[in-house]
Amino acid sequence: NAGVTQTPKFRILKIGQSMTLQCAQDMNHNYMYWYRQDPGMGLKLIYYSVGAGITDKGEVPNGYNVSRSTTEYFPLRLELAAPSQTSVYFCASSYLQGAIVFHNEQFFGPGTRLTVL
C-alpha cells in the first residue's frame, strides 16, 4: 500500500492564481482531512470528509474548497491565492466504523509546501 499520497510536493503561486492540491489514499479509509501547518505551529483543520459526497468545514476553511466524489481522492482547491495561504498542507485519512468509535488514528501524507508571492 502506498498509504496517503500528495501532489505536488512544492509549489509557488502568484497572488490571485488558483490551484488544486491532490490527495489520494489506498487504504479504503472513509474519513479524510486537510490540514495546514504554518511555520513553527501546530496543525489547523481546513476541511474534512466522512465519505464520498460528504464534506464539512474545519477551523480555517476560508479561501479553500473541497470535493470528494470517490473514497480514494480528496482534492483541495485554492481560489485566488493570497500570501496568508503560504503554508505546508497535509492530507490525512482514518477509518471509523459503526456507532461506537474505538479508534481514530490518522495517517498523514508527506505534505505539499506552498508559497504564495
Add this chain to the structure above:
Amino acid sequence: ELKVEQNPLFLSMQEEKNYTIYCNYSTTSDRLYWYRQDPGKSLESLFVLLSNGAVKQEGRLMASLDTKARLSTLHITAAVHDLSATYFCAVDLTSGTYKYIFGTGTRLKVLA
C-alpha cells in the same frame, strides 16, 4: 473556545535524562493521540489513548491519559539523540464529528 495546550513548547535536554511533556485540553474527550514530526517531514502516529487511565509504552516513550484532569503526559526515559523531533498531542472531539484539535507542539532537542 476549545484549546489543547502543550508545555513546554521547547525542550533541550541532555542524553540519558528523563523528562515529561504535558498536554492539557479544555473539552470533554476520552481519546487522545500523540504524533511525532521530524523537521520537514510528515506526522507519524506514536500512541493512541482511548480511555481514562490508559498507558502506552514504546521504547523510551510512555504516554498516559487522565480524562478527569483533561491531561495527558508523554514521558521520556533516558533520552537519546534520535528522539529529537516535535511532538504533538491531538484531542478527538467526541461530539460525533471525529475531528482532531492539535496541540501547539513541543520541540524536543536532545543534546549529545
